[in-house]
Amino acid sequence: MIEYPADPPVDQRWNRRRLRSNNEWLLLERLRTAGPASRAQLARDSGLSKPTVSAALAALEQAGLAREAGTVVPDRGRTAVLYEVDPTAGYVLGVDIGRAWLRLAVADLAGTVVAREDVPNRGRSGSAVAEAVLAAAERVTAAAGLGRGDIVEAVVGAPGVFDEQTGRVRYAVNLPGWGRSGLVAGMREGLATSLTLHNDANLAAIGEYACGAGAGSRLFVYILIGTGLGMGVVADGELFRGAHGAAGEIGFLPLLTNPMPPSAPSPVEGAPRRGSLEDAVSGEAVVRGARMLGMSGPLSAKQVFEAAREGVPAAVAAVRQEGERLAHVVAAVSSVLDPDLVVLGGGVGHSADLLQQTVEDTLHRLTPLRPRVTPSSLGDDAVLLGAITTALRSARPKVFDTLTAPPQT
Amino acid sequence: MIEYPADPPVDQRWNRRRLRSNNEWLLLERLRTAGPASRAQLARDSGLSKPTVSAALAALEQAGLAREAGTVVPDRGRTAVLYEVDPTAGYVLGVDIGRAWLRLAVADLAGTVVAREDVPNRGRSGSAVAEAVLAAAERVTAAAGLGRGDIVEAVVGAPGVFDEQTGRVRYAVNLPGWGRSGLVAGMREGLATSLTLHNDANLAAIGEYACGAGAGSRLFVYILIGTGLGMGVVADGELFRGAHGAAGEIGFLPLLTNPMPPSAPSPVEGAPRRGSLEDAVSGEAVVRGARMLGMSGPLSAKQVFEAAREGVPAAVAAVRQEGERLAHVVAAVSSVLDPDLVVLGGGVGHSADLLQQTVEDTLHRLTPLRPRVTPSSLGDDAVLLGAITTALRSARPKVFDTLTAPPQT
DNA sequence: CGCCTTAAGTAAAGATACCTAACTTAATCC
DNA sequence: GGATTAAGTTAGGTATCTTTACTTAAGGCG
Structure with a gap:
């Protein structure tokens, strides 16, 4: 990362220096999607050699991204040490701003909800909603035993189409005052994390796709x-x-x-x-x-x-x-x-x-x-689960990059 | 390619052995999209080092994928040798089966049409259309000075939705007998190349996107x-x-x-x-x-x-x-x-x-x-140009793989 | 109980493809 | 003709992967 220009050209991702990092990422994804596995198993499945897998997993464990997950004794031969993703390497916040309820949840990197809060929302107007979200976010983060810095990514679902350029929400027909400019910027600042606002139907679709009927x-x-x-x-x-x-x-x-x-x-x-x-x-x-x-x-x-x-x-x-x-x-x-x-x-x-x-x-x-x-x-939880799924998607590579970055001098 | 199993796992593409190949591909794509360039220029743009670029281009030239394209004298300093993609490394065939006309064209890898033929088609039924396409394909290939083996990929546009599984076309409302099973298989066999059938509106969209108003x-x-x-x-x-x-x-x-x-x-x-x-x-x-x-x-x-x-x-x-x-x-x-x-x-x-x-x-x-x-x-040429664009998309990596493959013993 | 088999995991050596640094070549400018 | 500049090459070094061979640890069996 040091020998290359600050804004690396596209081709850069193919460079040798990133090969190691890419292989580590692929192994981590494999662990996440296919569950715990031994290093020999990973080597067979990924096509990488055993020494390479061993080295990569040592680095991942060192970085806090993976951890041992017990052992398994095969039919014959030496006991295998299993590894799994460490879900506590980062957390995300999902928010569903509905007309009747605010729903918030904090989940770990595995998608397990570790804290949740539902707040009545009827009758609140735009800025009051934003304040209520911030207050509830504070509470639910604390309830999970976490501080602000532990939340890597927040995703908020609400009616309407958010326009990144103007910073305003359009077509938010059922939430008076929600179209006001600056609301999203305010929430982003208050949470001090990367926060994105998405259309509620879109998030519900993702939720239902990732963990529901879809x-x-x-x-x-x-x-x-x-x-x-x-x-x-x-x-x-x-x-x-x-x-x-x-x-x-x-x-x-x-x-x-x-x-x-x-x-x-x-x-x-x-x-x-x-x-x-x-x-x-x-x-x-x-x-x-x-x-x-x-x-x-x-x-x-x-x-x-x-x-x-x-x-x-x-x-x-x-x-x-x-x-x-x-x-x-x-x-x-x-x-x-x-x-x-x-x-x-x-x-x-x-x-x-x-x-x-x-x-x-x-x-x-x-x-x-x-x-x-x-x-x-998923019923009423579709938006919330979609928000968490979306947040996890961007949180996982972000956590990986942060934790595997070479130590700064 | 030899040391790895026949059906390499997904991760395999990240292996070192493919890094070379990938960088060569990226340089080739850069040459194709950004026009002729010197090796020093490519090194600057891609982030690769000059020696690496030189070696890669030597390999590409050796494989017949790239070629010299004159020289350029900079404001100061040594004359640069420019390289460009060699468009004659492979050819594609595009076919538009319309109700009134059959349109065929052969294009090189740069997308330049090197031969074209339009044949009246009114009144033909399904199997007659397939035969007419084969005959015209034969003629247009010959007119381009090419043999069968030079056509890497053929794409055919026609009304209806082609179902890969049943091998039949559905919803082909305006072409009687076109829904018959086996027609596509017959054309594929007659042309002795990889042939795919696409919906005409889809191809027209691609054509208009790639070289028209879109x-x-x-x-x-x-x-x-x-x-x-x-x-x-x-x-x-x-x-x-x-x-x-x-x-x-x-x-x-x-x-x-x-x-x-x-x-x-x-x-x-x-x-x-x-x-x-x-x-x-x-x-x-x-x-x-x-x-x-x-x-x-x-x-x-x-x-x-x-x-x-x-x-x-x-x-x-x-x-x-x-x-x-x-x-x-x-x-x-x-x-x-x-x-x-x-x-x-x-x-x-x-x-x-x-x-x-x-x-x-x-x-x-x-x-x-x-x-x-x-x-x-693009008017009436939209489908044909879309077919060529689509064919080029799959032909280019195919030609690259073929020509850079290690020589078989 | 010790030896064999099997599989996990490690160590050492070798291969590849990249980078850097220094060099050569070839052009312009003064 | 020498200085300058940029293209391209050569040589040496390094990171990462693979291969091969080894060690470790489990069960089975005479």
């Missing part, structure tokens, strides 16, 4: 139906962002769905556009539909679904209509992206079992490109 | 509007395929467009589904729209556009309606993918200048996510 899918789509309507796309394990990070903002799809009168005009800044798909498919639309079909009294989407489960005809019909509308969304998305799996999540997604049949039947009518459609398996 | 776009969408309706998506320079290679089959979008009566029932196998978007937006729909608005006589889409250019009111109105329908397509695609550029190509795309204003105005009404929309710049 595992192993080649092209995975997560549709978040709740207060608003969002979508996250994971292609070959990578989040699909689009040119401006706004991929999946399907609230603006001009679709041919069954008739649904627009919501009443609203003076609230940033409320869903009347007549938009978001307005026609989100939770509140289910309520409107049920009212049109004759239900009365104070209603929530949840109550409509419960009534449908009990067989109340108007509720059943309202749910069927919602299923048909959703099928149009799935059909549109499928014809563009060709996913093999669509997961329905969010408030309405919780009742996806009620919707599934209608969605599948309608889909059959609409298009020959029909992906599998299933309900979310 | 250059430099982060997320680029090409919409092919002609006999049918297709789309290709290029994200960060890579084609986006979807889980089953059917991404971009937007003929099945359930969209809310202005009214357009479905085409007359057709007994032809595989004709566009009546009432589908494909049926409502493709070239033939423009004709139907014009008839509804009062135009009569034998009409083609081209003629309607020409009439609109001359100001015939019914034609102008028909074109405006087509523009509105297209805007819905662009709006839907944009809300899912968030592209920064949409290029309109194919027969209708040729008249994109007439459509552009309407598309932009309608888009404005529909959504805040508005990508740039421009007409194709």
Whole structure:
């Protein structure tokens, strides 16, 4: 690292000096994904020679990145010493800023959650949310027995599209004041770590892909139906962002769905556009539909679904209509992206079992490109787990670089 | 290559033995993308030392992959010897199977077309097309002064989605008999090279991205509007395929467009589904729209556009309606993918200048996510150039591996 | 119990490909 | 014609990997 210019050219990564480091990284990744293994085992699997593996593992152990993990006695021959990744080499913070709840969790490098806190969030405005996040982050870090410096990376999920250039959040329809500039910068400063803000539907997609119903899918789509309507796309394990990070903002799809009168005009800044798909498919639309079909009294989407489960005809019909509308969304998305799996999540997604049949039947009518459609398996934790997964992705190489860097003079 | 197992594990690519080879590859790529350069220049740019670069270039020249390209006299100092990629180290074949024309071209490794042939194709059925392709490939290869063995890679573009597993083409709506099994295998055998079949809209997208209007776009969408309706998506320079290679089959979008009566029932196998978007937006729909608005006589889409250019009111109105329908397509695609550029190509795309204003105005009404929309710049050659680009991509590493492989005993 | 077999792990020697430093070559400038 | 500058080469040194051969530690067996 010393003999090369400060800003090494691209080719530099191929240089011999990095070969050692690269092999160490590959061995560490192998340990992480394939579990504990002996040095001889690693040598066989990686194609490296035994002496090389021994040397690399000694260096990794020295750096605090790997550790011994017991021994195993083979059928014949000498006892093998197993090694595993040391998950305590670094920690990450995940935050889910939802309309009703703030959820925070600290996880170690293996992804194990070591502390968690859920805080009610209803009614808070932009800057109050940012302050509440900072306070809760402080508490949850302490609860994990950690200090600030132990958090290598923080990832925050929230509605809207964050624009790195202006430092503002766009399309954050359901969180008043969240679009204000400087909020993210403030949080970043307060946490004193690398912090990134992501769209909640995108993180939920990653969460569901990494630890939920989406595992192993080649092209995975997560549709978040709740207060608003969002979508996250994971292609070959990578989040699909689009040119401006706004991929999946399907609230603006001009679709041919069954008739649904627009919501009443609203003076609230940033409320869903009347007549938009978001307005026609989100939770509140289910309520409107049920009212049109004759239900009365104070209603929530949840109550409509419960009534449908009990067989109340108007509720059943309202749910069927919602299923048909959703099928149009799935059909549109499928014809563009060709996913093999669509997961329905969010408030309405919780009742996806009620919707599934209608969605599948309608889909059959609409298009020959029909992906599998299933309900979310992580429920309300999808965003939080996605935030942790995303944070781990950037934290792991960062920790590796830090701990294997040559000692400074 | 000899000391390692036949099927080397993943990590193997990091081994020292491959370091040399990798650096040679990187230097070659640098020569290819940044043009001729001296060895000292390459050393500065790549971060490798002068002796290493000299040795690598000697090996590349020996292998026939690079060659001297004149000299240059700097302001002061010794004359530098320039090197460039040797484009004659291998050739590729690109084929565009269109409804009206077969287009074939042979290009060298630099992408320069060295022979080309266009053959009328109207009225041929599946197996006749395959035979015509083989015969024309034979002729065009000979015209380039090459034999079979010189063609390293062939890429064929055609409508429909090719399924590697069954060996059949699906959704090839406008090419009767093209869905028959074994056609691709037959062509592969007849050409005696590695041959792959790709969707025509996908290849056109790659062509337009690599050498046309899409250059430099982060997320680029090409919409092919002609006999049918297709789309290709290029994200960060890579084609986006979807889980089953059917991404971009937007003929099945359930969209809310202005009214357009479905085409007359057709007994032809595989004709566009009546009432589908494909049926409502493709070239033939423009004709139907014009008839509804009062135009009569034998009409083609081209003629309607020409009439609109001359100001015939019914034609102008028909074109405006087509523009509105297209805007819905662009709006839907944009809300899912968030592209920064949409290029309109194919027969209708040729008249994109007439459509552009309407598309932009309608888009404005529909959504805040508005990508740039421009007409194709390659016209009818987009598919062919995309095929060549795709073929080059796999041919280049293949040629490199072949020519740098250690001599067999 | 000691010896054989087997497999894990280590030590020493050899190979490769890189870097640095110093040199040679070839051009311009004065 | 010599100084200067930059291209390219030669020679020597170093890091990292592989190979080969060895040591260590376990179980099986006569």
